[in-house]
Amino acid sequence: MSTPNGNGRVITMGQAIKEALAEELRRDPTVYVMGEDVAEAGTAFKVLKGLVDEFGPERVIDSPISEPGITGLGVGAAMTGMRPVVDIMFGDFSTLIMDQMVNQAAKIHYMSGGKLKVPMVLRTTMGATRRSAAQHSQSLHAWFSHVPGIKVVIPSTPYDAKGLLKSAIRDENPVVFFEDKMMYQLKGEVPEEEYIIPLGVADVKREGTDVTIVATSSMVQVSLAAADKLAEIGISAEIVDPRCTFPLDKDTLINSAKKTSRVIVVDEGYERYGVTAELASVIADGAFYYLDAPVKRMGAMDVPIPFSPVLEDLTVPTPDTVFEMAKALCGAN
Amino acid sequence: MAKAKSSKPAGKGAGKPAGKPAGKEDVEDLLQMYEQMVRIREFEDKVNELYTSAKMPGLAHLYIGEEAIAVGVCEALNSDDYITSTHRGHGHCIAKGAAVDIMFAELLGKAAGYCGGKGGSMHIADQANGNLGANAIVGGSAGIAAGAAFSAKRLGTGQVAVCFFGEGALGQGLLYETMNMAQLWKLPVIFVCENNMYNEYTHYNETAAGTLAGRAEAFGIHTEEIDGQDIRVVNEAAKRLVERARKGEGPSFLICNTYRYHGHHVGDIDRAYYRPKEEELEWQQRDPITILADWIIGQKLSDQSVLDHIQADVRSEVARGAEFALNAPYPDPSEVDTNVYA
Structure with missing residues (x-):
């Protein structure tokens, strides 16, 4: 980290x-x-x-x-x-x-x-x-x-x-x-002293062993909250943040997948033809023999974003929905 | 010279330069402009020949008939001044100093071309001569030209930028957004509209409401409309506008009325459905190269043998350039994914 x-x-x-x-x-x-x-x-x-x-x-x-x-x-x-x-x-x-x-x-x-x-x-x-x-x-x-x-x-x-x-x-x-x-x-x-972060280097935001959650932008925060809940039921989630969609640090994603054998990709773009599809494909290709389950994808619902709060909140992944997906992927009850 | 028929755009402000006697320097300038126009004409004729003999991939949009604009404007610029060009851009490239052999190589997709064969006819860039590139999106370079002018102003370099476009670009919103900012911030950019009357295959009367000049005048931009076939008129206007820009007086809009002798592109041969043959012939009576040659001879500034000599030299240079390109190697396949990122 x-x-x-x-x-x-x-x-x-x-x-x-x-x-x-x-x-x-x-x-x-x-x-x-x-x-x-x-x-x-x-x-x-x-x-x-x-x-x-x-x-x-x-x-x-x-x-x-x-x-x-x-x-x-x-x-x-x-x-x-x-x-x-x-x-x-x-x-x-x-x-x-x-x-x-x-x-x-x-x-x-x-x-x-x-x-x-x-x-x-x-x-x-x-x-x-x-x-x-x-x-x-x-x-x-x-x-x-x-x-x-x-x-x-x-x-x-x-x-x-x-x-x-x-x-x-x-x-x-x-x-x-x-x-x-x-x-x-x-x-x-954020430190006072100057620093830069190179483009194209992913960051492991939380280490874990049972499931990898690849998350971007605000979905990192959502996934960290989900990881807290998962820990309560004994599931150790690793959160990997690519930080850039291009250049993409494929190795870090694939290595985490190899370690945990289960992967969810969470991104707030539309799920259809989206960033999650590309990342899932990269992981499926690179870690195929290590995976215990298909790579799951969670993105924005494929609808124009509605105004009404009760509707809008349904369109994006939340800590609860990520928690449920991870739980199911790990075969936990 | 024959007067063009009524479909010719109004020649408002189409004043002749003062009939002052030409000095030695002026003669050299005129002969240089003559040579550059001939170079474009010969180049484009050769391009047409390469296309029709199936030696050139893709298409090309010929500049023949409009040579006085590119040359008249670029001769008013320094080599480090910027231009942006269009899909009909070979003339601008040559006028700004490009070499015909390297251009042919680019048109044929060869490694020796200006862009290593990656750009082709519609994307030649020649940064050493200030050419920021031709652009295959109509009006697509307006922002780029203004951005170059913005850089020149901020960096205090004294450079100006010229944005060439056809009247078809007057339908694009980006042009007006850019004009607005250029005038707000007094950017040293000259918008040169080459009005050859046809947006591809459609007369501009069917596509442009109001007046052409009124578009820029609405922003308070200094606007001139001139005869784009007379290079002396074009060059005088360009010098005025460049001087304004360098002095910090901001952008200008120069409408040059002209005519595209050939079709929209080399394959556009049957044109009768959108413009009459008589119109083409009448405009060819106002040929920019002939107009300048007639002036030079008429004023006894030089004689026909000098002009013939220029023409022969250029024709030979163009023939050698095409031959060079035809024999030049294609890019190595390993080049396909280089230069994607800097």
Whole structure:
């Protein structure tokens, strides 16, 4: 586990993200942040509040409500010496920027035979249960994970978010960084001293022996809660967080599967053709002879996210549903 | 030169450069522009030949007829100024300094090509000459050009960026989002609209409401509409707009009225259903290379033998370039998954 032994400093995920941006803005004058209401408002989620005070409106830039425009501008700026961090308020708005990300950012390095590169970060959000309904609640990281040329980061703790965002900004490729908007207030230990976490290295969030739960983003927290309950009935769950869907640390996933022989993959994207399918396939391939049961998948229900709380809560995995799945997989009563 | 028929876009603001006597430097500039236009014409004729003789994979969108725009604009730029180009981009590449042999190699998918054969006709990038790449998404490079201008402004380099696009791109929302930001932030970007009148196979009268100029004027962007067949007009306008941009006066919109002699692509041969043959012939009477040649001869700045010599040299260079590319090796299969990530 890479969680810091730390000095006891506890901050929120939102603060960790802001710290990462501030440190990189300070370190590298070519870094800038652009998005809707990122400056004085500090984003709709107030995550960047105060950032403009230190770096000014030339580097923390409020944009028009023009997602394709600011993404395209970021691609061009990245190609010509800047390191843009483009803020797309809701991941649902990915629909608006797909040409710039998929046909432009992802392909420019390859199409140019390696001559041009696009070192930009696109920060956006994911996650349901905020009562925001169908157009502000989706987790669409699978879409970007599908496209060669893009890296996708999906952190689950303040510590990971900070270290991974700093790596993403320093990366030479387009990186999409998904923040679960329900986790901005999540607290965790983050050291004062600078650190980075390389992209593509999974982290074992809890060690166990009976079942592996591969979980991403907020599903890590859900799975940790499920693991507590499983422990009460004598099932030892190992929680593995890939931290990036690409580059994907296949070895850590496969090795955990080999150790426990039972695997559940939990991710908040749609289950159909989703991240869980890819991870399950990787594990099934890599650990086939070690598995005692088929790899199980748990994702968002394949419906538009409903508004009504009683309906919305049914659409995403919870500690209870993960607990039940693990219990069944382990043949416990 | 014959006057184009009524379907020609209104030539508002299509002023001629002042008829000042040309100095030695001007003559060299004019001959350089002549040579570059001839280079594009000869290159594209050869591309058509390679395609029709089944030696070229895929398709190509020929720039023939529009040469004065790419050359007139790029001759007003420094080599480190940026351009973004389109699916009809060979002319922009050559005008910005690309070599024809390496371009042919790219069109044929050969390892020696500008992109190692990975880009092809619609994706040639030549970063050494400031060419950030052709783009096969109509209007898709507007943001990239503005982003390059943003970099130039932030880094204080004094560079400008030119975004070439056809009038078909006027249907794309990204262009207007980008124009808005470019004007808000006074970015040194010049939006050059090559109005060849046809969005693929459809006349722009059927696709564009209002006026073309009015689109940029709504953002308060300095706009000029000119005769895109007269390279002296294009070059003078481009120099003005580049100077504005370098001085920090912000973006501009340059509408160049022109004509695509060939079809949308090399395979678009039967065109009568969307445009009359007479229209094609009338526009060919206003050929940009002939217009410049007539001016040079008429003003006694040079003589026909000099122009003939340029043409012969370029034709031979193009023939050698195509031959080089035809004989060049394909990429090694191991290249298929390199350059996916930097």
